[in-house]
Amino acid sequence: MKKKLITSLLGAALCLTPHVGAAPVKVGMITTLSGGGSGLGVDVRDGFMLAVKTANRSDLEVIVEDDARKPALAVQIADKMIQKEKVDILTGIIWSNLAMAVVPSTVNQGVLYLSPNAGPSALAGQGCHKNYFNVAWQNDNLHEAMGNYANSADHKNSFILAPNYPAGKDALTGYKRLYKGNLAGEIYTKLGQKDYAAEIAQIRASGADSVYIFLPGGMGIAFMKQYSQAGMTTPIMGPAFSFDQGILKAVGKAALGVRNSSQWNKDIDNAANKVFVADFEAAYGRLPSLYASQGYDTANLILSAMDSADINDQDAFRAALKSAQFDSVRGDFRFGNNQHPIQDIYVREVVMEGDVLTNKIIGVGLKDHQDAYAANCSL
Template sequence: MRTRITAFTLGLTAATALSGVLFAAPADAADPLRIGFITTLSTPAGYIGEDERDGFKLAITQEDGKLGGVPVELVVEDDALKPANAKQIAERMTGDGIRLFTGVNFSNVLSAVAPTVLKTGAFYVSLNPGPSVFAGGGCNANYFVASYQNDNFHEAGGLAANELGYKKVVILAPNYQAGRDALEGFKRTFKGQVVSEIYTKLDQTDFSVELARIRSAAPDAIYQFHPGGAGINFAKQYANSGLAKEIPMVLPVFSMDARMMAATGDAAEGYYIASNWSAGLDNAANKDFVAAFEKTYGRKPTIYAAQAYDTAKLIASGLDKVDGDIEKQDAFRAALKAADFTSVRGSFAFAQNQHPILDWYLMRVERGADGQLADTVVRKVATAMQDAYAAECKM
């Protein structure tokens, strides 16, 4: 599926969009800068791509179809969570002259897309995954990560488990790059004992065997990373098994974001979450973003939307400084590296490997005044955390 999003389609009202009527571009409109946006819009993980696309679109909408004053056209395609599909799309887009890319939301897909894009001399700015293979010796001058390095979320999870006093933990994640990075990150900071390390399938839906192993191990808590539909299934099955009443759960926000909370009902109440962002994070940029997203789309934003919005703002800061001419590569790189924008996550800077340095928080899923579940900040667990691979990058 391919969608072209311009200043004109972004400006449609809901009624116009439903009617299928589009406005024609003025004859004298400047050619927009095309941004390739390859993401997952189908499969049970499709809502993640939707939130990323919509968060990025919001920044464009707020500039009336521009980023950094530069008219842009977002070329969106669905990778269906298949690396081979994504690679073919990237090859087609680069062949069509697109020189700036973002959108991928899974590390295994990014591992197919990023090299394809970078070998042509184009730019890739990640709005979600930050696999370790591109963070150290595999870093690249045209590759930026606006979101996080994969391990960081789980290093924060280890710190959160320490804060909560857990001594024996079972850890679980899917057996792919981000899952392996997740458990390595958790083990790097957790001071207690990992009594069992369990890898699941990326598309797994039934976790009965894993739940039996958890019960047998009798840990103080579990730490699990399962984004999207897999995480919803895991949380429901964990609650139905009765384990949720016996063994607390610590998890990254990707395993229980706002849309997952809505899908799991009461199952997530009391879970502890490690994250660098919350809808309730107290800064002006975040409050404005959350209000604008809810007004525009009629739903609460997830961290995926927040990171995508930040990514768009980062790109805008770069485009502004080169007047949209990204063929001025040295200048565009320097402009991106400066990170001259206000992040909804608060403090933001790049390490030498062009991955972000961020603050991290322990949160708890609690009911708000409106009776709805939401993650609530308990305390900060890390300030200005840099990833473990930055020193290996020789840029």
């Protein structure tokens, strides 16, 4: 079940740009590659490795291992990578509960951690750390953007729904932070629930003018199909996680027209993004997802820091990371004091392009947005 992939680029002779004197950087990636939810980890890995292969540098080594979405396994792999493999940087974790199990001890051992996905609030406020960088978002961000969008779309009576676990509560808290209308109802469902007949009946009876859901993975697929099969037409909103490229095909036409928030989309107009989307499709034969874009950005951030600093001078390397001198595929990108992104969050709509379901940007949900916890961080 464990998959080990070692990329050591020995083509040093072919390397055109010499990096005089800089020590090689060893990156350990722990991500979910098997079992439920492995699509996300595969995308982060593929995006990351695409950037690494494109850079083709002899002084960057990446080790990838599968955490099978199990916190205990992730901790074990992290220990092994830090103590035996002596990695300089860890990255790759998808889920917030795994991140909370791995990140604090990693950064306290003097190893850098760059998150390509999970952004739990506990690591953004008082729990921030000089060795912890989040290259994706703080967990609340996409939900906040959608709450803000709901105001401008004139939704005044939202029904909101999320699974009963910490990220679900963060999601609805995030939505309510900026949303100004009334709530037609607020439901927490069981995590992993796949049948939503009872909830859909309540939504129908509530007279809501819009529905906001945070149901990642299979839960979202199930909800969307059942919602549309039941003949419901009240508009649905959500974060990108339930309407991303990897999932849309499984949801099918039920997803058409859904508005969702994301910090990235394949139609963002900048040179780096065009190259990324084209290269990703050429390399893997599918459209990239936001997870892939986050993996790609994470790798490019590391590469940019390697250009200006030596990994053995950790202060300089951290400063180089924090300056974020790389071309992010999402356009403008910089770090706030807590080393979480300050970025635009877009509103997208699910559309049909040819016979492929995908997303199109229709507006900006929040401009230059920083998370709500940054003020509590002492960095």
